[in-house]
Amino acid sequence: MKPMTNKILFLKQGAIILLLCFPSLRASAENTAPSWEFKINAGYNLGATSPLSLPAEIRKIEKYSPSGIAPHFALEATRWLNEKWGISAQMTLDHKGFTVRDEVKSLHTEIDMKDEKFTGNFTGKNTTEIRNVYLSLPVLATRRISDKWLVQAGFYLAYLYHPHFNGSVSGGSIRKDSPIGEKTLVDHASFDFSKEQNALDYGVLLAGERVFYSNFALRGQLSWGLKPLFPSGFTGITFKMYNIYGLIGISYRLNI
């Protein structure tokens, strides 16, 4: 490794600041030390925004389909502290979503109407479509295992940039207020909880990379949200849901 320049020393203050300065850093990166490393990651998110264990009200998952296009893009900077250990920070854009069609029994829900709330226990079919786009800032400890392998673990903080959580219920019945309330058949009713979602999410990240050609590595990642999707006062869905997504992608190390 070459000795560090003053410019880099200045940037040592933290990975997040580094990230914010990334474009300018890159422009002046020709004479930087190899203890800094920059990557561009791209991949595909696959997973679910799901309760940790399915509540008993969900009787059957009829269909699960990942979002057609659920991309992940990241800019990553790693500051190597020594041969094996480094600290990485990323700036990422993540599309997290899927569509699920399930059968529910006596699921308590509350749908906002103009001036009232439609409250009751629904039994029937439900389709939920989630297409959320997050901007997030992960900070990771990076461990180089060999020339080809490295693993990472850390945290992320994410901002829900484009919320999309909606769906419909059909072919069932709703009982007013509780399972013993007056029962009414429901053909089709739609719901949109997009704006009810928490604007922030945070969680843990685990990732691994293996170089397969030159600067290219195959990247796998698991991100596990620790903050429920909806605020605690939200009663449209009675169980807590978390963003739990895997990622398969490619990482490209920049020669700078």
Added chain:
Amino acid sequence: MIKQLPLLLAILFFSSCIKDEAPNPEADIVAISFTENSLRTKSIDIYNDYIVLYPKRSVQLQASDIVSIELSEGASYRARNHATPGDTLFFIDVTSQSKEYTKTYSVIQVNDFPLNFGFETWVRPSSGFLYENPKEGPLQWYSSNNGVAIAWNSSSKKADEYPVRPKHIAGNTAVELRTMTGPGEIAGGVTYIPCLAGSLYLGGFSPLMGLIDPLKATLFGVPFNSGKPVKLTGFYIYKEGVEDYINGNGDRDATKKDKCSIYAVLFKTGDNVEFLYGDNIDDSPNIIARAEVPPENIRQETDFVYFEAGFDYLSYAVPFAWNELDNNEYKLTIVFASSYRGGYYEGRPGNTLIIDNVQLIYETNDE
């Protein structure tokens, strides 16, 4: 295969976590039957927390007369005597399989058809809502309030915000039916209701159909064996609304006239005909006779106007037969509505019909 992999993984993940079904929280009486030949009807009207029985003359039913009862899966029941049996014969407590919920059903009996309807007594028929309907002795009137309650699904709307409400005039209580603007699209497109009209009728209501097919939710007809109906009489005050007429699709029409409805229908029940519905009350082949105040004769006065409508037997194919009447094969309904096509969510908001002192005049077979 690669394409299928996520799906396979997901199914594995989810199916491994589908929990055992929770104990059933529902506590319904699905079906009930009583000692043979004790009732005037073939079917029994079971509502969410009450049951209406029309016993034959001189039959006094008790909880011990229950022959069979079908409950929600896993639920159990206990019949409980009413301290002072009257119109409410006894209670049935149903406890859900989950033991979380117990629902109490009142078992109500309706004997003779009332001679006069004064609309003095009003009750709250559903524990979840605040609306009221009039009651004459044990015989409950049903109204558009039943359906409106489901559409609004509001526990806080007060009784006098509903289209049918009591109206106090000169020391008496009458019934007031009003047409009002509807909620529009409800609960994410369950149904579209541009206009709500007031209607009041004898029969029943099916909350199950309330949203998906409102015309099928109004059940017309109560058992009638008192005699041969001759005419329907009573008093009304009618006032036409000043707002634009609202069509079923929500379009407004300033020029279209609205009118109210006052009529009664006698019909014969059969294997598949226990009730008439909103969509066949006018033209069912089971109709024996009909009495109606013709809309063109309705006057707009500030004070009560007397009405009298004779039953027309000649225009209908089914003949009246005394033995069929005695055999409890007939049902009768009386209907009032503040808008002529209120059942189709049409009308002129502001239309008001006040009704009081209704009588059904019938002749008896003295032979």
